[in-house]
Amino acid sequence: MLNNFEIAETESFISKIEDRKFKKIYQKIKDYVYPQLRLNPFFGSNIKKLKGEFEGIYRYRIGDNRIFYKIENDKVLIIVLDISDRKDAYR
Numbered sequence: 001m002l003n004n005f006e007i008a009e010t011e012s013f014i015s016k017i018e019d020r021k022f023k024k025i026y027q028k029i030k031d032y033v034y035p036q037l038r039l040n041p042f043f044g045s046n047i048k049k050l051k052g053e054f055e056g057i058y059r060y061r062i063g064d065n066r067i068f069y070k071i072e073n074d075k076v077l078i079i080v081l082d083i084s085d086r087k088d089a090y091r
Contacts, residue, residue, distance in 0.1 A: 004038045005071070009080045016083050025065060033060055033067065041071050041078050057081065059089075 009017075017026050036044060037060070046061040050068075060067040066089040068082045 003076045005041055005076050005078045007034055007037065007078045007080060010082070013080050013082055021085070022065070022083055025062060029062065029067065033062060037069070037078055041069070 016022055048059050050057045050059060057068055057070050064086045066084050066086060069078050069080045071078055
């Protein structure tokens with residue numbers, strides 16, 4: 001890809017990251033996950049495109065947590081929507 005994607009976090013994601021449960025992995029997200037997504041948010045070993053009612057949304061697996069995001073190709077932008085524990089992610 002010629003352009004690196006920019007990353008925007010929703011208010012919902014930011015409020016969840018401030019929770020003690022997710023706060024400890026946020027540094028790993030910024031240092032490891034975001035650089036990968038900037039280069040190629042469409043494909044990777046931890047990336048999966050969701051289907052059905054969640055079509056157009058991708059998930060990134062990070063341990064027992066899932067980060068959900070959507071891609072706006074025309075704006076070269078990734079919008080990080082939510083983070084959830086695996087057991088609660090798909091409910």
